[in-house]
């Protein structure tokens with residue numbers, strides 16, 4: 001790498017070299033960016049949801065580190081040309097892939113403000129800390145959880161879930177765990193259903209329990225944790241000398257949106273002396289909606305993981321962990337070195353230092369996008385999103401049930417519908433391939449984005465609505481396109497398997513899209 005060219009460095013004229021020499025030209029670029037983005041949002045419905053990247057766009061990201069300035073105008077022009085049009089598409093009304101929110105405009109404005117003032121939410125005495133504290137309390141209230149809980153905004157529910165389990169572990173093992181690590185010769189178990197999110201496996205690995213400590217017990221016909229199986233698993237572990245530590249109940253599973261019987265799990269945890277953790281990444285805010293009864297018992301959790309960037313529509317990424325007993329939370333993470341000592345006055349004052357509740361020291365101002373969202377729209381607007389998308393899922397399920405070529409594979413949980421295209425004479429493996437291919441074709445058509453999963457051994461197409469922009473007719477458009485592509489793929493598969501010379505592939509694997 002060549003040394004920097006001294007003559008290219010800014011002259012010591014009072015500018016830092018990164019701030020513009022001329023604020024007015026920066027202002028006009030900033031206005032243009034905002035104008036373009038508002039146009040983008042206003043016209044988003046008429047654009048494809050997702051489009052495949054052309055090769056030249058893909059290759060444009062291969063270049064080496066730029067040592068010399070292109071200027072902010074050029075940098076933005078490249079973003080406008082190569083990034084915005086080929087982004088994921090979850091800001092579009094017909095994006096229902098995995099389980100994501102669409103983001104909301106007020107949250108985007110908050111991000112701009114947060115990034116300009118650029119505070120560090122690790123701690124200290126400044127009003128952004130109060131904003132985050134208020135967001136923690138507001139979210140607890142919205143979820144129906146005690147507002148006395150301690151809480152921390154994190155990157156998402158994966159982190160939130162891990163913090164919850166970390167507190168469970170240190171609560172059980174006390175200060176010796178922090179000093180010496182896991183005790184020799186003892187083994188622990190964490191319970192959840194076969195439908196729990198994969199992040200819990202990661203947590204068990206990273207917390208030193210090992211992935212095998214995660215007992216994934218069977219679900220009932222509605223994909224909810226089978227309580228009898230849970231009791232048997234706990235008994236079997238105790239008999240084998242393994243110490244049950246915590247139960248993870250799902251308030252909305254990622255595959256089907258099933259909500260476990262939280263009240264019953266709470267009772268069991270109480271009886272057995274186990275930590276009760278709720279993964280509320282999807283349904284944790286149902287308490288705000290007219291479906292609050294679904295999550296009765298959530299308020300009894302020892303720890304609760306929530307996601308704001310899913311059903312609650314905040315721009316990615318922001319999740320939240322709540323811990324019922326603040327001392328247990330602090331005792332898990334607090335390390336206060338001399339350079340972070342809290343002072344009675346001055347900027348180092350402040351009662352709550354968020355760094356004592358999690359891993360990160362430097363933390364961004366994620367809280368502002370949640371705070372401005374609640375303030376601008378009111379919490380009832382988010383309740384309305386939950387109610388509307390739930391109703392849309394039920395309506396879609398009705399259309400699927402009434403369609404002779406479609407089959408529904410699970411009860412509607414939260415706002416998730418699992419379905420499958422069917423055709424007479426094709427076995428499950430052939431239908432798996434058809435559905436998988438039809439999903440890809442829908443994505444490539446730009447009409448909608450849905451993704452698939454496997455339910456009870458067969459490919460299931462998931463429509464996970466979670467999108468405040470979706471209208472009923474968007475879902476109609478998808479269903480029509482999906483059936484059309486399903487028919488096409490079936491017809492092509494039949495041609496391939498009957499035409500001489502063309503070797504039929506195992507299980508009737510679909511042909512590549514033409």
Ligand SMILES: *Cc1c(COP(=O)(O)O)cnc(C)c1O
Pocket residue numbers: 099155156157158159161197199250252253254279280281282307319
């Ligand atoms: C999405 C999800 C997670 C992980 O949350 P991230 O915000 O993506 O890290 C955990 N659990 C469930 C049930 C989820 O749906």
